[in-house]
Structure formats: structure tokens, C-alpha cells
Amino acid sequence: xSAPINVTVWNEYRHEVTKEAIAAIYPRGIHGAxxxxxxxxxxxxxxxxxEPEHGLTEEVLNDTDVLIWWGHMAxxxxxxxxxxxxxxxxLQGMGLIVLHSGxxxxxxxxxxxxxxxxxxxxxxxxxxxxxxxxAHPIAAGLGEYFELxxxxxxxxxxxxPAPDELVMVSWFEGGEVFRSGCCYTRGSGxxxxxxxxxxxxxTYHNPNVKKVINNAVRWAAPVDRExxxxxxxxxxxxxxxxx
Amino acid sequence: xSAPINVTVWNEYRHEVTKEAIAAIYPRGIHGAxxxxxxxxxxxxxxxxxEPEHGLTEEVLNDTDVLIWWGHMAxxxxxxxxxxxxxxxxLQGMGLIVLHSGxxxxxxxxxxxxxxxxxxxxxxxxxxxxxxxxAHPIAAGLGEYFELxxxxxxxxxxxxPAPDELVMVSWFEGGEVFRSGCCYTRGSGxxxxxxxxxxxxxTYHNPNVKKVINNAVRWAAPVDRExxxxxxxxxxxxxxxxx
Amino acid sequence: xSAPINVTVWNEYRHEVTKEAIAAIYPRGIHGAxxxxxxxxxxxxxxxxxEPEHGLTEEVLNDTDVLIWWGHMAxxxxxxxxxxxxxxxxLQGMGLIVLHSGxxxxxxxxxxxxxxxxxxxxxxxxxxxxxxxxAHPIAAGLGEYFELxxxxxxxxxxxxPAPDELVMVSWFEGGEVFRSGCCYTRGSGxxxxxxxxxxxxxTYHNPNVKKVINNAVRWAAPVDRExxxxxxxxxxxxxxxxx
Amino acid sequence: xSAPINVTVWNEYRHEVTKEAIAAIYPRGIHGAxxxxxxxxxxxxxxxxxEPEHGLTEEVLNDTDVLIWWGHMAxxxxxxxxxxxxxxxxLQGMGLIVLHSGxxxxxxxxxxxxxxxxxxxxxxxxxxxxxxxxAHPIAAGLGEYFELxxxxxxxxxxxxPAPDELVMVSWFEGGEVFRSGCCYTRGSGxxxxxxxxxxxxxTYHNPNVKKVINNAVRWAAPVDRExxxxxxxxxxxxxxxxx
Numbered sequence: 001x002s003a004p005i006n007v008t009v010w011n012e013y014r015h016e017v018t019k020e021a022i023a024a025i026y027p028r029g030i031h032g033a034x035x036x037x038x039x040x041x042x043x044x045x046x047x048x049x050x051e052p053e054h055g056l057t058e059e060v061l062n063d064t065d066v067l068i069w070w071g072h073m074a075x076x077x078x079x080x081x082x083x084x085x086x087x088x089x090x091l092q093g094m095g096l097i098v099l100h101s102g103x104x105x106x107x108x109x110x111x112x113x114x115x116x117x118x119x120x121x122x123x124x125x126x127x128x129x130x131x132x133x134x135a136h137p138i139a140a141g142l143g144e145y146f147e148l149x150x151x152x153x154x155x156x157x158x159x160x161p162a163p164d165e166l167v168m169v170s171w172f173e174g175g176e177v178f179r180s181g182c183c184y185t186r187g188s189g190x191x192x193x194x195x196x197x198x199x200x201x202x203t204y205h206n207p208n209v210k211k212v213i214n215n216a217v218r219w220a221a222p223v224d225r226e227x228x229x230x231x232x233x234x235x236x237x238x239x240x241x242x243x
Numbered sequence: 244x245s246a247p248i249n250v251t252v253w254n255e256y257r258h259e260v261t262k263e264a265i266a267a268i269y270p271r272g273i274h275g276a277x278x279x280x281x282x283x284x285x286x287x288x289x290x291x292x293x294e295p296e297h298g299l300t301e302e303v304l305n306d307t308d309v310l311i312w313w314g315h316m317a318x319x320x321x322x323x324x325x326x327x328x329x330x331x332x333x334l335q336g337m338g339l340i341v342l343h344s345g346x347x348x349x350x351x352x353x354x355x356x357x358x359x360x361x362x363x364x365x366x367x368x369x370x371x372x373x374x375x376x377x378a379h380p381i382a383a384g385l386g387e388y389f390e391l392x393x394x395x396x397x398x399x400x401x402x403x404p405a406p407d408e409l410v411m412v413s414w415f416e417g418g419e420v421f422r423s424g425c426c427y428t429r430g431s432g433x434x435x436x437x438x439x440x441x442x443x444x445x446t447y448h449n450p451n452v453k454k455v456i457n458n459a460v461r462w463a464a465p466v467d468r469e470x471x472x473x474x475x476x477x478x479x480x481x482x483x484x485x486x
Numbered sequence: 487x488s489a490p491i492n493v494t495v496w497n498e499y500r501h502e503v504t505k506e507a508i509a510a511i512y513p514r515g516i517h518g519a520x521x522x523x524x525x526x527x528x529x530x531x532x533x534x535x536x537e538p539e540h541g542l543t544e545e546v547l548n549d550t551d552v553l554i555w556w557g558h559m560a561x562x563x564x565x566x567x568x569x570x571x572x573x574x575x576x577l578q579g580m581g582l583i584v585l586h587s588g589x590x591x592x593x594x595x596x597x598x599x600x601x602x603x604x605x606x607x608x609x610x611x612x613x614x615x616x617x618x619x620x621a622h623p624i625a626a627g628l629g630e631y632f633e634l635x636x637x638x639x640x641x642x643x644x645x646x647p648a649p650d651e652l653v654m655v656s657w658f659e660g661g662e663v664f665r666s667g668c669c670y671t672r673g674s675g676x677x678x679x680x681x682x683x684x685x686x687x688x689t690y691h692n693p694n695v696k697k698v699i700n701n702a703v704r705w706a707a708p709v710d711r712e713x714x715x716x717x718x719x720x721x722x723x724x725x726x727x728x729x
Numbered sequence: 730x731s732a733p734i735n736v737t738v739w740n741e742y743r744h745e746v747t748k749e750a751i752a753a754i755y756p757r758g759i760h761g762a763x764x765x766x767x768x769x770x771x772x773x774x775x776x777x778x779x780e781p782e783h784g785l786t787e788e789v790l791n792d793t794d795v796l797i798w799w800g801h802m803a804x805x806x807x808x809x810x811x812x813x814x815x816x817x818x819x820l821q822g823m824g825l826i827v828l829h830s831g832x833x834x835x836x837x838x839x840x841x842x843x844x845x846x847x848x849x850x851x852x853x854x855x856x857x858x859x860x861x862x863x864a865h866p867i868a869a870g871l872g873e874y875f876e877l878x879x880x881x882x883x884x885x886x887x888x889x890p891a892p893d894e895l896v897m898v899s900w901f902e903g904g905e906v907f908r909s910g911c912c913y914t915r916g917s918g919x920x921x922x923x924x925x926x927x928x929x930x931x932t933y934h935n936p937n938v939k940k941v942i943n944n945a946v947r948w949a950a951p952v953d954r955e956x957x958x959x960x961x962x963x964x965x966x967x968x969x970x971x972x
Contacts, residue, residue, distance in 0.1 A: 091358055091402070093621070113356040114430050115334055117473035125482045128722065130885045130906050131714075134674045135579070140709045144886065153478075156859045157471040157873065159334070159430050162895065164405055165650070165671075169885065169898060169906045173723075175479030177859050177898045177906050185651075186357050187402050188620045223626045228400040228617075230360035235396075236418030236614065237659075239368045336864065371965065373642045373663050374957075377917045378822070383952045387643065399616045400630065405652065408893070408914075412642065412655060412663045416966075420616050420655045420663050428894075431863045466869045471860075479857065480902075577844055577888070599842040600915050601820055603959035611968045639964075643957040645820070645916050650891055661965030672843050673888050714886040716846035721882075722904030725854045 005221045006042040008064040009035045010056065012074040013048040015199040022199050030070050030197070030204060034099075037210035040217060049074055054082050061085060066095035066220045068213070069102045070197065083107050091187030092227055095220025097213065100197035103158075108193070111186050112160050118178070119155035125173040127151040127196065129180055129208075133167045138181060138192065138215040146208035152198035154178045160193070170195060181212070183219070188227060192216040248464045249285040251307040252278045253299065255317040256291040258442040265442050273313050273440070273447060277342075280453035283460060292317055297325050304328060309338035309460045312345045313440065326350050334430030335470055338463025340456065343440035346401075351436070354429050355403050361421070362398035368416040370394040370439065372423055372451075376410045381424060381435065381458040389451035395441035397421045403436070413438060424455070426462070431470060435459040491707045492528040494550040495521045496542065498560040499534040501685040508685050516556050516683070516690060520585075523696035526703060535560055540568050547571060552581035552703045555588045556683065569593050577673030578713055581706025583699065586683035589644075594679070597672050598646050604664070605641035611659040613637040613682065615666055615694075619653045624667060624678065624701040632694035638684035640664045646679070656681060667698070669705070674713060678702040734950045735771040737793040738764045739785065741803040742777040744928040751928050759799050759926070759933060763828075766939035769946060778803055783811050790814060795824035795946045798831045799926065812836050820916030821956055824949025826942065829926035832887075837922070840915050841889050847907070848884035854902040856880040856925065858909055858937075862896045867910060867921065867944040875937035881927035883907045889922070899924060910941070912948070917956060921945040 011031035015022040026033050031046040038044055042065065047055025049071075061067070067086065071078065083106045090096050090111065098108045103116045127148045131139045155176030161184070168181030180195035194212060197203045204210070254274035258265040269276050274289040281287055285308065290298025292314075304310070310329065314321065326349045333339050333354065341351045346359045373388045398419030404427070411424030423438035437455060440446045447453070497517035501508040512519050517532040524530055528551065533541025535557075547553070553572065557564070569592045576582050576597065584594045589602045613634045617625045641662030647670070654667030666681035680698055683689045690696070740760035744751040755762050760775040767773055771794065776784025778800075790796070796815065800807070812835045819825050819840065827837045832845045859874045884905030890913070897910030909924035923941060926932045933939070 111356040113354040115473075119473060119476035121476050121478060123478060123482050124484045125478070128904055132885050132887070132906075132908065133671065133891065134711060134714055134886055135671045135676055135709060137709055140711055142711065144712075144714055150484075153476070155476060156861050156898065157473075157863055158861070159471070159473070161404065161427070161429060162407055162862065166891065166895065169908075171900060171904060171906045173478075173480065173482050175857055175900060176476075177861075177900045179861065179898075184404070185619065185621045186404060190621050223621060223623050225620060225626055225628065226630075228402070228620055228630055230358075230362060230400075230402070233362035233364050233396070233398055233419075235364060235366060235368070235416075237416065239366050239416050241367045241393075371661055375642050375644070375663075375665065376648065376914065377643055377954060377957055378914045378919050378952060380952050383954055385954065387955075387957055399618050399655065400620055401618070405619065409648065409652065412665075414657060414661060414663045418614055418657060420618075420657045422618065422655075428862065428864045433864050466864060466866050468863060468869055468871065469873075471863055471873055597842040599840040601959075605959060605962035607962050607964060609964060609968050610970045611964070636970075639962070641962055643959075645957070645959070647890060647913070647915060648893055659964075659966065659968050662962070670890070672890060714888070716844075716848060716886075716888070719848035719850050719882070719884055719905075721850060721852060721854070721902075723902065725852050725902050727853045727879075 004042040005040045005217055006063055006065045007038055007040055007068065007217055008045040008047055008060060009068045010047045012071040014074050015072065025202050030199065033204040034068060034213065037204065037213065038217065039214050049077060054078060056082050056086060058085065061089045061094065064094055065222055066097060066217045068097045068099065069105060069107065070099045071105045072101035072199065075105050078106055083110060087111065090189035090191065093188040093222035095189060095222065096191045097216050097220060098191065098193045100195060103193065111191060114161060115159045118158045119176060121153040121174060123153065123174060124150045125153055128171040129168050130171065131167065132169050133165060136165060136167045137219045138167050138212060140215050141211055142208060148196055148203060148206060150201050151196055151203065154195055190220040192220055247285040248283045248460055249306055249308045250281055250283055250311065250460055251288040251290055251303060252311045253290045253313065255314040257317050258315065268445050273442065276447040277311060277456065280447065280456065281460065282457050292320060297321060299325050299329060301328065304332045304337065307337055308465055309340060309463045311340045311342065312348060312350065313342045314348045315344035315442065318348050321349055326353060330354065333432035333434065336431040336465035338432060338465065339434045340459050340463060341434065341436045343438060346436065354434060357404060358402045361401045362419060364396040364417060366396065366417060367393045368396055371414040372411050373414065374410065375412050376408060379408060379410045380462050381410050381455060383458050384454055385451060391439055391446060391449060393444050394439055394446065397438055433463040435463055490528040491526045491703055492549055492551045493524055493526055493554065493703055494531040494533055494546060495554045496533045496556065498557040500560050501558065511688050516685065519690040520554060520699065523690065523699065524703065525700050535563060540564060542568050542572060544571065547575045547580065550580055551708055552583060552706045554583045554585065555591060555593065556585045557591045558587035558685065561591050564592055569596060573597065576675035576677065579674040579708035581675060581708065582677045583702050583706060584677065584679045586681060589679065597677060600647060601645045604644045605662060607639040607660060609639065609660060610636045611639055614657040615654050616657065617653065618655050619651060622651060622653045623705050624653050624698060626701050627697055628694060634682055634689060634692060636687050637682055637689065640681055676706040678706055733771040734769045734946055735792055735794045736767055736769055736797065736946055737774040737776055737789060738797045739776045739799065741800040743803050744801065754931050759928065762933040763797060763942065766933065766942065767946065768943050778806060783807060785811055785815060787814065790818045790823065793823055794951055795826060795949045797826045797828065798834060798836065799828045800834045801830035801928065804834050807835055812839060816840065819918035819920065822917040822951035824918060824951065825920045826945050826949060827920065827922045829924060832922065840920060843890060844888045847887045848905060850882040850903060852882065852903060853879045854882055857900040858897050859900065860896065861898050862894060865894060865896045866948050867896050867941060869944050870940055871937060877925055877932060877935060879930050880925055880932065883924055919949040921949055
């Protein structure tokens with residue numbers, strides 16, 4: 001199953017450039033690995049922090065149906081005007097998939113309105129991701145759960161708005177749980193937060209993780225529909241005035 | 244039924260100062276009228292834009308359980324650092340009740356993450372507010388609906404996140420509908436958006452409107468509980484390491 | 487846009503048989519009109535009350551991706567064992583679209599768990615259906631609202647669980663509002679309740695109504711995925727036993 | 730903090746009568762232990778299966794604000810007419826707290842509309858219950874999590890409607906997660922499902938479990954308000970008729 005959805009994969013692309021161990025896992029960058037795993041027949045682009053306008057020009061965004069976001073150590077270096085631009089496009093309908101440490105990105109925090117804080121730990125521990133909404137399209141083709149043998153732990157409380165739809169909950173070896181697959185609608189856009197993907201593990205090569213991202217791309221693709229009109233509005237019915 | 248909840252009523256307090264017709268309706272300001280209608284046995288404060296720090300010092304906010312917000316023409320004059328401060332307090336548990344044109348306040352937009360835009364019209368038209376969640380504490384003591392003989396119209400699409408709980412929907416004479424009573428949880432805080440209250444009508448003198456605000460104060464009051472710990476976290480169970 | 491989704495349109499088929507005025511609007515029955523409006527490339531079946539097993543044999547249901555349900559005066563004549571069968575299939579993944587007076591059908595009440603009661607009136611009045619969730623796939627291709635010049639009124643309080651996603655709200659000329667497009671997930675199945683469609687009006691010939699039903703069929707189609715396993719379950723990790 | 734809420738604790742009361750080991754843990758029955766832990770100043774009643782009408786007469790239910798339900802091996806012995814009676818009272822406003830194996834009770838399945846099935850295992854394993862909604866009144870006074878050293882495991886997928894509010898998620902030693910504190914509104918009534926409480930462990934003597942139940946009683950207490958009117962309804966506005 002594939003659809004002509006235009007996807008742009010954004011990555012800050014720092015860890016892979018500065019640390020050999022990370023580069024060994026993701027020789028073409030995390031964005032490269034994610035892009036290779038996409039099954040859309042639409043245009044696939046990648047964009048990174050060092051490019052002019054971080055590679056997210058008006059032109060690119062206007063031609064993007066779904067934007068995928070990975071960031072971690074360089075959240076603060078993302079320009080505020082680009083964040084505003086992405087925000088505007090999401091409200092206008094562009095899908096957004098925020099991965100792992102992207103929970104602390106400017107764009108995710110702006111869209112959520114909360115601190116997006118959480119517990120974390122790097123201890124090479126096992127994560128088991130359970131599907132709690134078997135009817136959801138993002139769960140298509142997945143088993144009841146899937147495992148990642150080693151991942152960073154993220155634990156509750158995760159300071160996000162209650163998801164419009166909660167699809168996945170993680171179990172961690174060290175004793176925590178986490179809402180790992182969270183769907184939101186904001187304006188005319190759809191947002192999916194997906195927990196896994198610490199840079200020091202080969203998570204984005206995992207077939208289940210790829211499946212989730214592809215499902216999420218299809219789910220988050222814009223609905224074909226005119227943007228609502230806001231502002232001053234003439235009455236549709238006669239008003240008597242009760243003064 | 245009353246409880247010792249400390250409430251601060253914030254009002255930009257511009258219309259009442261600059262327009263005689265508005266002052267005639269609210270001689271002690273919109274904040275004054277709202278404060279008079281509160282039945283809490285806690286401390287009732289008011290605060291306005293012209294006061295130092297808009298009257299919302301750390302001290303005041305730390306002693307406030309629920310903050311009520313009315314603003315309209317002066318949203319842009321509210322200082323960003325005060326908005327940050329209120330935002331922080333909401334996430335830490337302070338309740339927030341946003342009234343009418345407060346939908347476009349900096350604090351509401353920051354908490355919602357969306358444009359908070361809507362349709363509007365000033366045409367002295369009738370509004371009928373229907374309760375769609377009869378089990379909700381904010382609906383206590385209300386009939387199936389209540390009417391405001393003349394109000395400003397706000398119409399859908401209202402660009403907000405889907406409310407965690409939708410309590411009221413308005414019918415307007417001119418042909419629109421609106422989600423008028425919307426509950427949100429953000430961090431450890433609760434937020435209620437309540438639509439009515441255009442400055443040129445005596446809406447905050449209406450007994451049903453007062454009842455809603457008092458119910459909302461009780462609903463939004465903080466839960467007695469330690470703030471969650473975020474950040475690096477030791478495991479609660481032994482991790483084998485699957486490397 | 488079309489997909490090979492197998493749809494079965496169920497109708498009690500009483501009004502059209504017993505009243506000439508209704509038959510004039512729907513000469514091939516309400517089910518016939520709905521079936522003609524479907525754009526799926528899958529199998530389209532119809533089924534009615536008088537057929538053996540109401541036309542809803544195990545075989546038919548097992549080959550049905552989405553079931554559409556219209557009933558009104560004969561709810562009580564639907565056999566309980568067929569209701570159980572449909573219920574089971576919905577939980578296993580079959581989509582269900584419940585139309586108009588189907589709110590009081592056995593299958594809808596069983597899935598909702600509430601009385602599903604409402605206010606109603608037949609007064610040839612205007613209904614205006616507003617989209618309140620512009621990002622939802624069921625809103626694809628629709629304007630901000632659409633009108634039905636004459637419909638039966640359904641008014642709040644509508645005694646349903648809060649929808650998982652609320653897509654539409656109706657405005658009625660006589661002064662009521664109604665949650666008219668309601669999405670639910672139950673088990674592995676998706677359910678859409680859509681308000682319009684009183685038998686004495688040509689509602690199912692309306693192009694916007696057809697669009698909604700086609701969108702809902704696509705939204706409600708089952709996700710390709712194994713049914714969860716329930717019951718006794720072996721541990722996935724070693725249990726120390728803390729006795 | 731206490732309030733005059735009338736609570737009835739219902740228990741099938743079989744395990745304690747037939748097994749000595751269970752009786753040793755709950756000498757006055759599970760209902761007795763729960764009733765002793767309540768801090769309401771209202772009337773506290775208990776009721777069990779063997780009583781006439783299972784102790785749930787119209788009179789008792791009409792005088793009950795919140796009903797607590799524990800059942801397991803005798804779900805099938807609960808009379809359908811009593812289930813209907815409880816169901817009616819919940820829709821009319823009575824709160825309902827369903828505990829542990831009550832997930833399979835007739836009343837819970839009827840209110841949820843789903844199979845309410847789940848994974849389970851009796852292996853004396855550790856359960857850690859995490860709070861995922863720190864603003865919720867049912868979380869008052871609780872830490873970030875609390876532990877039960879030995880409990881029966883319940884695992885996802887739990888076949889319930891997505892909770893209106895999800896308050897708690899359990900981590901199990903054997904590798905599963907579970908939505909353990911789930912809030913619902915049905916009609917004018919509020920329902921809380923709380924997972925722990927296998928009969929062979931002293932769970933209802935645990936101070937955190939008691940705290941949750943007391944919080945849930947306060948949350949589920951009825952809102953003081955007239956029951957909505959349903960059925961035929963006169964227009965509130967003039968209808969022109971567009972025929």
C-alpha cells in the first residue's frame with residue numbers, strides 16, 4: 001500500500017557528524033535512514049539544520065504533505081521564524097511526525113503548549129511497545145507489541161496534552177511506562193509523536209519502526225479541503241435584534 | 244457549596260475606562276463584576292494591565308488557585324515575561340478560566356498551540372447555550388440550556404485543540420454554532436474556556452453566567468499533589484543490558 | 487479517490503413499502519439510494535429486515551468491510567442473535583455507519599452503552615451542519631458547512647458517550663444544536679454516527695450527504711492487522727516473586 | 730477532605746466464603762474492607778449477591794450516590810433486571826466504581842459496549858502504577874507511582890472504549906502494561922475503572938489503593954442538576970418552513 005504523499009525528513013544532523021559511533025550506525029544520517037525506509041510514491045526530500053533556512057523554505061514546505069522531525073542537541077539553534085513557518089503550515093494541514101528527542105523541539109512545544117518534559121535514562125535497556133488501540137491505522141500490520149532490545153528510557157509523567165488518540169504504550173526494563181504513540185489534531189493538521197529513536201541505537205533500521213513511520217505518514221497526510229475562513233462574518237439567517 | 248479557593252480576576256480594563264457605555268454596564272470594571280459574583284470563601288483579588296507586572300507578581304500568582312482572564316483590545320500590551328510566568332504556574336497546577344475575547348490572549352494561544360481564530364459578528368443577536376455533558380461539574384445547577392438575549396456571535400470553525408471535555412455548545416440566531424464551554428488539562432493545571440462576555444452587554448451580571456464561572460472555579464482548583472519530577476532518573480528495576 | 491471496500495447497506499425497509507410518499511422519494515428504498523451513491527470499487531450489497539437472518543448471515547458479514555445501518559420503526563423486530571453477530575464483527579474490525587434514527591437501533595445502543603435518547607421534532611425545518619474538525623478525513627471535500635433545507639430536528643442532550651472525535655455540529659432553525667458527526671472506536675472496529683436522513687426528505691440524494699457517507703466508509707474500513715489475543719498469558723520477562 | 734456522599738459497596742462475596750486463605754485476608758469480606766477504608770461522611774452500605782435483589786433495591790440505589798462493584802466468579806449469577814436497574818441509575822447520575830475483575834461484570838460490559846477482555850496471569854508479580862494525568866482529582870495525594878508487591882497481571886490490549894480521561898498506567902514485572910485508572914462519563918453518570926484488587930492479595934488494605942478509591946468516590950459523585958428531557962420537543966424559535 002502506497003500513496004503519492006510528499007515527505008520531507010528533517011534532521012539536525014549533529015550527532016552523526018561529530019561522533020564516529022553514531023555515524024557508523026547512520027552513515028547517511030538519521031534523515032537518510034528514515035528517508036530510505038519510506039514507501040511513499042511521492043517526493044521524498046531531506047533537510048538539515050546547516051542548510052539555508054534549515055532547508056525548510058516556503059517552497060519546500062508548501063510542497064510537503066508530511067514533515068518528519070528529528071532533533072536533540074541543537075533545538076536552540078533552530079531559528080524562531082522557521083519554527084513559526086512550520087507551525088503555520090501544520091495548522092494549514094501539513095502533517096508532522098515528531099520523533100524521540102524531538103519532544104523538546106521548539107515546534108513540538110509550541111504545538112503542544114506544555115513543557116513536554118519527561119524522565120529519561122541511557123542504560124541500554126529493553127523497550128517493549130504495546131498497541132493499545134488496535135483499530136488505529138498507525139497500528140496496521142503490527143503485532144500486539146514489538147521490542148527494541150536497547151533504547152534510551154523515556155518515562156512518565158510525560159508533560160503533553162492528553163493525546164486525541166493514544167496508540168502505543170511502552171514498557172521499560174527499568175520499571176517505567178510511557179505514552180509512546182500519540183496522535184493530535186491541531187488546526188487542519190495532524191501530528192504524531194513517536195517515542196523511539198535514540199541516536200546510539202539502530203532503531204530506524206528496525207522493520208517495525210519503519211512500519212510505524214510509514215503508517216503515520218499516511219495517517220497524517222492532509223485532507224483535501226479548503227482552509228476555513230476566520231474573522232468577521234455575515235449572518236446566514238435574519239437577526240431580529242432583541243434590544 | 245463553597246470552598247476556600249483563592250481567585251484572581253485579571254482584566255485588561257480598557258473598554259470600561261475609554262467608553263462611557265461600557266462603564267455604565269460595568270462601573271467597577273468587568274473584573275469587578277466577576278469578582279462580586281464569586282462565591283468562594285478564599286481570597287478574591289483583581290489585577291489589571293496598568294498595574295506593575297500587570298498585577299500578576301510571583302507572589303500573587305503563587306497565592307492564586309484559579310486565575311480568571313478577560314482581555315480584548317490590549318492583548319499585544321501584555322508583557323511576554325508575565326505570560327511565561329502565568330504559563331509556568333498553570334503547568335504547575337493553577338487553574339485558568341479564559342473568557343470570551345481572551346481566546347486571542349497570548350496565554351491562551353500559548354497553552355493551546357493553535358491560532359485560536361474563529362468567526363465573529365456584533366449584531367445584538369440571541370445566543371442559546373446548550374449543555375452537552377450533563378454529568379460535568381461545570382453544568383451543576385444549570386438547566387438544559389440558558390439564553391443570552393444579546394451577544395456577540397462567535398462561530399465555527401474555532402481553531403482550538405479538541406477539548407478534553409466539551410460541556411457547552413452555542414446556537415446563534417444568525418445561523419452559527421460554537422463550542423462554548425471547553426475543558427483542558429495542561430501539565431498539572433486545568434483550563435476552562437467560556438465563550439460569553441462581550442463588553443457591551445451585561446453578560447457577567449447574568450445569573451447563569453455567574454453560576455458557570457463559580458462551577459468552573461471549583462473544577463479548575465488545583466489538586467493537592469507534589470509536582471512530578473522530570474529529567475534524569477535512576478532505574479527502579481535491575482537492567483540486564485542486552486548488548 | 488476510491489478503494490476496494492466491501493460495503494453492505496442495511497435498511498429495515500418499512501416506510502418505503504407502506505407509505506407512497508416515502509416510496510416516491512426512495513423508489514428503490516433508502517438502502518438502494520445509499521448504495522447507488524457509493525463510490526467504492528469493492529462489493530456493494532444491500533440487506534433488509536424481511537430477508538432470512540435480515541440478510542446479515544455470517545457469510546455476508548465476514549465479507550463486509552463496512553456496514554451501513556438505517557432503521558426506525560422496526561428496531562424491536564431485529565433479532566437479538568443478529569445484533570450479537572454484528573456486534574462481534576464490529577469488535578473484530580468491521581466498520582459501522584449508523585444513520586439518523588438508527589441512534590435507537592439495538593446495535594448502536596449496545597455499542598454505546600447509553601440510552602442514545604435525544605430531542606426530536608418533525609417541522610420541515612432547516613438544518614445547517616458545521617464542520618468542527620477540519621483535519622478529519624470525513625470532512626474531505628466539504629465546505630465549512632452544508633445545509634439541508636428541510637429535515638427532522640434532533641436536539642441535545644444526545645445521550646451518547648463523548649465521541650472519540652467530533653466532526654460535525656448541527657444548527658437547527660427551531661433553536662437547537664446537535665452533535666451530528668461522531669466517531670468512535672470500539673474493539674478493533676470504527677463507528678460513525680451521522681445524523682441526517684429522515685425518510686420523508688430526499689436527504690440521501692444530497693451530494694454533501696453522499697460525500698460524508700463515502701468519506702466515512704473509507705475512514706471506517708478495517709485496519710489490516712491480526713486480532714489481539716486475550717486470556718491467560720505467559721510472562722515475557724522473568725518474575726522474581728516477592729512473596 | 731470529606732463530603733456527605735452515600736456509598737454502597739457491592740461484592741459478590743464468594744471467594745471469601747469458600748476459601749479460607751481469602752477469608753484470612755478479608756475476614757469481613759472485600760466489601761467490608763473497602764467500606765472500612767471510606768472517608769465519606771455520608772451513609773455507607775454494603776450489599777452482596779445472596780441478598781434479595783442482590784441488596785440493590787430501588788430504594789437502596791435511589792439513596793446511593795456512588796456504587797462500588799467487585800465481582801469475579803459469579804458474574805453470570807447477577808440477575809439481568811438488577812443490571813438494568815443499576816444501568817438506569819448510572820445514566821441518571823449515580824457514580825460507579827468498577828474494581829479489578831469487575832471488568833467482566835454484566836454492568837461494566839453493558840456500559841462500555843465492548844468485550845472488556847484482556848490478558849491475565851496469576852504469578853505473584855510486582856505491579857507499579859504510574860500517574861499519567863497529574864491534574865486529575867483521582868490522583869490527589871498520590872506520588873508519581875505506587876507499587877503493589879504482588880498482584881495478578883492484567884495486560885493490553887484491554888478491550889474498552891478509549892477512556893474519556895486516562896489517569897493511571899500499570900507496569901508489570903512480567904513485561905506488560907495496562908490502562909489501570911480509566912474515567913468515563915455515560916449519560917449523567919460517571920464511571921471509574923480501577924485495576925488492582927485480586928482476592929488473594931491484601932490490596933484493599935493498601936493505603937494508596939484506599940486513597941484512589943476515596944478520590945474516585947468524590948470524583949464520581951453526582952452533579953446536582955435536573956435530568957435532561959428527551960423526546961418530542963417544541964421549537965424555541967419560529968420555523969418558516971422552506972417547503
